[in-house]
Amino acid sequence: MNRIEVVQRIINKINAKKYLEIGVEFGTLFFRIKAQKKIAVDPQFKFSLKKKIYKLFFERGSKFFEMSSDDFFKGNSGLFSDQKIDVAFVDGLHTYEQSLRDIENCLDNLENNGVVVVHDCNPLSESAANPSQDEAKKMKGWNGKWNGDVWKTIVHLRSMRNDLNIFVLNTDHGLGIIRKGAPENMLDHKASDIENMKYEDLDKDRNKLLNLKGENYFDNFLNDLCAE
Numbered sequence: 325m326n327r328i329e330v331v332q333r334i335i336n337k338i339n340a341k342k343y344l345e346i347g348v349e350f351g352t353l354f355f356r357i358k359a360q361k362k363i364a365v366d367p368q369f370k371f372s373l374k375k376k377i378y379k380l381f382f383e384r385g386s387k388f389f390e391m392s393s394d395d396f397f398k399g400n401s402g403l404f405s406d407q408k409i410d411v412a413f414v415d416g417l418h419t420y421e422q423s424l425r426d427i428e429n430c431l432d433n434l435e436n437n438g439v440v441v442v443h444d445c446n447p448l449s450e451s452a453a454n455p456s457q458d459e460a461k462k463m464k465g466w467n468g469k470w471n472g473d474v475w476k477t478i479v480h481l482r483s484m485r486n487d488l489n490i491f492v493l494n495t496d497h498g499l500g501i502i503r504k505g506a507p508e509n510m511l512d513h514k515a516s517d518i519e520n521m522k523y524e525d526l527d528k529d530r531n532k533l534l535n536l537k538g539e540n541y542f543d544n545f546l547n548d549l550c551a552e
């Protein structure tokens with residue numbers, strides 16, 4: 325199961341109308357997703373000519389914002405005043421600080437039954453987990469995969485927010501799945517501790533820190549979701 329299937333099945337299950345993707349790059353996910361209204365945010369879209377032509381003809385209902393997610397949320401709050409976000413995919417800058425801000429901004433504009441999916445929550449090596457991609461590239465074991473320290477955002481939200489139900493699906497670099505509601509369980513880390521956590525802390529205890537679930541769990545989760 326990959327992010328395309330996960331996001332589309334959530335959209336279908338809750339009959340989602342509005343989909344937001346932060347960090348779109350080539351549009352590998354964005355152009356495959358079917359939803360009534362789609363919004364793409366990226367400071368630099370990297371669409372091929374074929375995708376640009378596709379966008380012109382088949383994505384006329386979609387909106388494209390070539391800017392950072394911070395600028396997008398600062399300047400476009402009106403976009404969500406009538407109709408909030410049903411499903412968001414957060415895949416912009418892969419740092420703790422930025423991914424946390426992106427998720428919180430999505431949550432502020434999310435329907436009550438909406439879902440935020442977060443990419444790159446389960447790095448499998450120290451280099452993949454380095455918050456700087458430039459530093460990661462110089463490290464032993466670098467294999468081109470970069471997830472950054474988005475995992476810390478999951479630990480942060482699981483420690484601080486008793487109004488969110490959060491788990492990470494163990495597929496496609498770890499898909500964090502966040503919705504409003506009671507947590508299954510919480511962590512008790514302080515923000516300053518999380519800042520200082522290292523990859524080895526994650527590696528020792530990833531099931532607990534991430535509330536990591538196998539792919540089979542996804543059907544239970546979907547059964548629990550409802551269209552409003």
Ligand SMILES: C[S@@+](CC[C@H](N)C(=O)[O-])C[C@H]1O[C@@H](n2cnc3c(N)ncnc32)[C@H](O)[C@@H]1O
Binds near residue numbers: 345354
């Ligand atoms: C891994 S790619 C996204 C891939 C895409 N979501 C997919 O599934 O095919 C990450 C993208 O995030 C974008 N990005 C980096 N900083 C960003 C920011 N502050 N706001 C929004 N997007 C950002 C980069 O330009 C890059 O295109």
